[in-house]
Amino acid sequence: MxxxxxxxxxxxxxxxxxxxxxxxxxxxxxxxxxxxxxxxxxxxxxxxxxxxxxxxxxxxxxxxxxxxxxxxxxxxxxxxxxxxxxxxxxxxxxxxxxxxxxxxxxxxxxxxIATAAAHVKEAAGDCKVYSFGSRRQHPAIAQMIERSAWIGGVDGVSNTTAPEGMPIVGTMPHAFVMCHATPEEAWTAFDRHSALDVPRLMLCDTFGDEKEECLKAAELGFTGAVRLDTPRSRRGNMRAILEEVRWELDSHGHEDVGIFLSGGVTREDIRAYRDLVDAFGVGGAIANAPVIDFSLDIVEIEGKSCAKRGKWSxxxxxxxxxxxxxxxxxxxxxxxxxxxxxxxxxxxxxxxxxxxxxxxxxxxxxxxxxxxxxxx
Structure with missing residues (x-):
């Protein structure tokens, strides 16, 4: 067993x-x-x-x-x-x-999964979409999830067992930030010790207000993008949060710093926020997608057309x-x-x-x- x-x-x-x-x-x-x-x-x-x-x-x-x-x-x-x-x-x-x-x-x-990924990618337009949902399914099928999402059009996946040939992406969880005294200490450590090809994408909603942490990360000078993973219980008006973050970054000279949104992101969220967000990390909306309800039915027996009721022979x-x-x-x-x-x-x-x-x-x-x- x-x-x-x-x-x-x-x-x-x-x-x-x-x-x-x-x-x-x-x-x-x-x-x-x-x-x-x-x-x-x-x-x-x-x-x-x-x-x-x-x-x-x-x-x-x-x-x-x-x-x-x-x-x-x-x-x-x-x-x-x-x-x-x-x-x-x-x-x-x-x-x-x-x-x-x-x-x-x-x-x-x-x-x-492939169907959901394609529809999510279609909703995203020019924004990048990454598969972040393997933790929402049994680990035994993580490779299948990432393979199907990749075929469906996502721009990268997060699970380390993904088939060879696709980008594996991801930077830091909240737990990493909490292992340091301050978010700034965590971001600096990540920049100092991570490989050069790892994006400097800093998670910016662990302890404080999103715009404050995003601005602090941007002012360190090595941040290519900030990531918001704000729980739905604390979001309020997510679009207002994103607009505020974008305004503060731009008004302080950080127009080149992108915004990455993750955490329960749906296709509807992507449509609503894609004008403000550069990339989305999508979990359950892809990994927990409804299955396609295929059936396997006889349509011919011994060369003669036949089918059960409701099927075309x-x-x-x-x-x-x-x-x-x-x-x-x-x-x-x-x-x-x-x-x-x-x-x-x-x-x-x-x-x-x-x-x-x-x-x-x-x-x-x-x-x-x-x-x-x-x-x-």
Missing amino acids: SRFHIVDDDTIARGECTDIYFARCEEVLAKEGKNPLVTMEVTTVGMPYDRGVFCGLDDAVALLEGVPVDVEAMPEGSVFLPREPVMRITGRYRDFGRYETALLGFLCHASG GVKQVYLLPGGARVILPTGAHAPEGAVPLLKPVMRHGQAVGHTDMAKARARVLADLAERAQSA
Whole structure:
């Protein structure tokens, strides 16, 4: 048993982290000698946003490695809409049915975080956004959180277990400041001993008024930015606080000192304060994002289209049309002229064909955000 109540990789890979009804029905189907050839699609009929960002494919491929199935999926970082299949799996049902729980867990959770990150980044405009939320989730999934947030477009992450290739950011907690006699002593020590490539971003609301501590930090001469992490219980009118801090910094000749805001920041906060703030540290709004409520449903059995009530039968393809519109069509239908199919092969007979690329996934999201900003 794991020391920290964590399901180990091998248990997940064997399909033993599953809902009990899958295991029980697999046993019954085996006794009946039934193992039909099926195609199942991953879709959602609703989500908290107008569009989602597909994420978690890398883990899904690793889960199904060696399982005799064919898989097509949208590339990671793809934008998807309700009812669009983001993945389809073809194989004998008993060969992969028990993996549904883990598969959906990978896709639902990662896509929820990536989607929230993209919408937060869109709200921020030209301001930087950093993922500060791994402490709001189980540490076993910290890497997944940061990877998904990075794909979703954040400019950096805070957790030291983040995958290689992304900026890991952060300077000091309130506890560090409180380990010194005064905030000035703490800031000076941080500047003296931190590596040169670490930003001189000073936390300025530990003991005193925000504008007073920010001004003291700026007057030390080495501060590139000040960070406010004021608890909501003490904020009052946060915009008024930010305006006051900005005024005092500017009026004392510190126009070059930026403001970094963290602490319970929401997408609505970002919209409200982005004209005053240079960067945001976002925690729960990304890490605790609602999952995308994907389901995995049979759409074809032994070559015949069928589906349960409320689902669309038949194997489908999603096409991106010239001009940006999208359409869902049966795979046998003629594709519209100039249309680009979005679901592509990722596995054949249980073997990956190609690989998921985190940098390309992130680039897809950033390209979509740039296009939306131009059309706004």
